[in-house]
Amino acid sequence: MTVRELGLPVTATAPGLPDRVTIWEVGPRDGLQNEDTVVPVDVKLEFIDRLADAGLTTIEATSFVHPKWVPQLADAEDLLARLSTRDGVAYPVLVPNERGLDRALAAGIRHIAIFASATETFANRNLNRTRDSQLTMFEPVVTRAVAEGLDVRGYVSMSFGDPWEGAVDPAAVVSVGRRLLDMGISQLSLGDTIGVATAGQVSALLGAFAEAGTSVDHLAVHFHDTYGQALTNTLEALRHGVTTVDSSAGGLGGCPYAESATGNLATEDLVWLLDGLGVSTGVDLDSLADTSAWMAERLGRPSPSRVVRALRG
């Protein structure tokens, strides 16, 4: 008998949690762009299809960032042309600028995401912009996308800590976030890009957004497990009413052999928690773990997800 056949995890509810959580699956984009191996487009297509089979309803498919910066996703056009989409499943694509938006519109994409920074230093390093001028750059992208009827998400990276600046003031994150929402962005994904946040910070930042009058319905969270805090931070966010959580199937994007494990929260570890808490996700854990074990084989290394390793190792 496996632990799954024995009915584990046990379901034991806890007060103050949502009934249902939407998982924003970032494996094919944020996961694969941080893997050393470049995965063939056929494998990516099968991966995305299997993620939908497992019950995921939001699958960030790829990115139109220039192939010079992200060679792993250089096949974005080809992938989107061959992707068999399904009703009830969204396949958002990351776009960096107006040229990216043109490509997304040409590909018939209905959901896009842009990637902003909460800190000056990272805005400068990642986009060669000031924190303010990145917003000036995004404004025409978002305005045109919204006018075209697209749904636009805004990643706010370095929302908790920054590798050059250290602590990030919640007020700075709220300020960037509110300007993005004012442009017409429907959801902010508050990212702990370097994985340093702890639960009290999550509480403080969500509290700061609430005080500024931002409904929690516009907020998603995106945690990295660099310091082992991703799942604990996620549960804290759920307690504050957040109902959209980013994660990466099999923990893609973090390598278990690497010196530092900087990967995203693994979707399976998240689903184990939510299944245990009786919070519905629509995801079939066993089907998802099979898919991640299959992808780990394609990448030639074990999955960094603890659940995948325990169930399928």
Add this chain to the structure above:
Amino acid sequence: MTVRELGLPVTATAPGLPDRVTIWEVGPRDGLQNEDTVVPVDVKLEFIDRLADAGLTTIEATSFVHPKWVPQLADAEDLLARLSTRDGVAYPVLVPNERGLDRALAAGIRHIAIFASATETFANRNLNRTRDSQLTMFEPVVTRAVAEGLDVRGYVSMSFGDPWEGAVDPAAVVSVGRRLLDMGISQLSLGDTIGVATAGQVSALLGAFAEAGTSVDHLAVHFHDTYGQALTNTLEALRHGVTTVDSSAGGLGGCPYAESATGNLATEDLVWLLDGLGVSTGVDLDSLADTSAWMAERLGRPSPSRVVRALRG
């Protein structure tokens, strides 16, 4: 600048948490007994000394289980004879039976622990006893130890899930736990031996003990990270008033290369969380991470602790 030099993790307190947590360090015993490599006694002595240098005040040093079962700790007598103890630091030793207690008394040990099971099947597999007869076996050990003035802890293994039985009824755990407390045991360590528990179960079990009239001051928690839930479960326990948490320096006992990562919660990952929450532990994170990096070298493999890999990888 390192993240530590930048003042990370940020301190942001959260309501309902204790001011201070005692970490019960199990690396030298529970950690090393589950490593394939047998560590020389000189290395163990240096390890324990360095753990005390880092500020740990309870360091489970070894076990008197028969070397046939745990060859990794066959040097228990030699280690204890050569251990330089310090004021303010406790060095408990696991004893399986009366013969073990004789050996502990001969070695001048003042703190012991016994290891019971919450389930019938594991009592049978681990001790060749029924759940009831294991308690009959422990009773003379505990009674004599208490009469000799020793402090006795009781591990209650399989407190949340069992690999043969599945779900474990909180009432069964409370029943075993209360019988141990009635014998004179000062503290129960509620163990998720196979790492399957989620936060709602932690809440339910601690609630069941409270309803049975057991003060939370007698309860400690011991989580394994097999399914990635150890830290989240620990935070849940702190919210219920638990102030003693078991963990293993560097995540000793879980191998990052193994197919399943069944190890203990890493002390560093716990300290990162508690430093972030402003909960005092007395532990110096950088000193501890140095020690775990040093031990990982002795074991010839990277540490499974995410914090150690991020800070010292």
